Amino acid sequence: MRVIEIAGGAGPADALTLSERPEPVARPGQIRIRVRAAGVNRPDLLQRNGLYPPPAGAPDILGLEVAGEVDQIGEGVTRWAVGDRVCALLGGGGYADQVIVDARHALPLPDDLDFVQAAALPETVCTVFANVFEAGSLKAGETLLIHGATSGIGVTAIQMAKAAGARVIATSRGAAKTAAAKDLGADLSLDATAGDMTAAIRDFGGIDVVLDMLGA
Structure with missing residues (x-):
């Protein structure tokens, strides 16, 4: 099968090269997907630059999310079909x-x-769901504060929270990002470079859940 490798193990975008490797085989509990599209995430960029080594046991090939068709079923898998x-x-x-x-x-x-x-x-939907709705238990009518609201996770969180009936306070840096967060549905969009935001958040009614990718 064709794979995209990083020539030399790290480098700029032109270090990505097309190579051939054996087809993988699904083991018990696994499925094999014929990849039709793959997402690009910040960890992919960091790994390509040699700044984010894959965890032990993880493939050395980039790509943390894909879409495609199941083309092989491992033993014991009953939910999926080829x-x-x-x-x-x-x-x-x-x-x-x-x-x-x-x-x-x-x-x-x-x-x-x-x-x-x-x-x-x-990548983003599962991250938001696990943190905001499972861990944070955000409910309709409550208010979610999102720091870094124009990041990949942030823009997803705005839309998912609004779809769930919550109010959203978004913080980002600069007028352009503040406007973008508002366009995505944030009820209150604040520029983090403009000074202390505490009073504005209190005047809005406070918050119930915070999603903070910046201080994590």
Whole structure:
């Protein structure tokens, strides 16, 4: 199968090269996906530059999220069938024709979502859902404060929180980003470079949940 490797192990964008590797085989509990599209995330860029080594046991190929079709089923997997359209969250390996995925980490695609759109969902959507809705227990009518609101996770969090019926206070740096967060649906969008935001947040009614990618 074709894969995208990093020539020399690290480098700029032109260090990405097309290579051939053996096709992977799905083990028990896994599925293999024929990749139609792969997302690009900041960890991919950092890893390409040699600043973010993959965790122990993770593939050395970039790519943390993909969309495509199931083309092989491992023993014990009953949820999926060959040909199913899925997107999936990975530990790496998405920049390839095929990738092995834990069957529990794949999600079905609705008919009106294409592969390119779907490949951009798992990393940010799963991060927001786990932190804001599972850990933070955000509910309709509550207020979510999002720092770094125009990041990939931030723009997803704004839209998911609004879809869930919550109010959103967004912070970002500069007028352009502040306007972008407002356009995405933030009820209150604050410029973090303009000074202390405490009074504005209190006047808005306070907050129930905070999503902070900056101080984590």
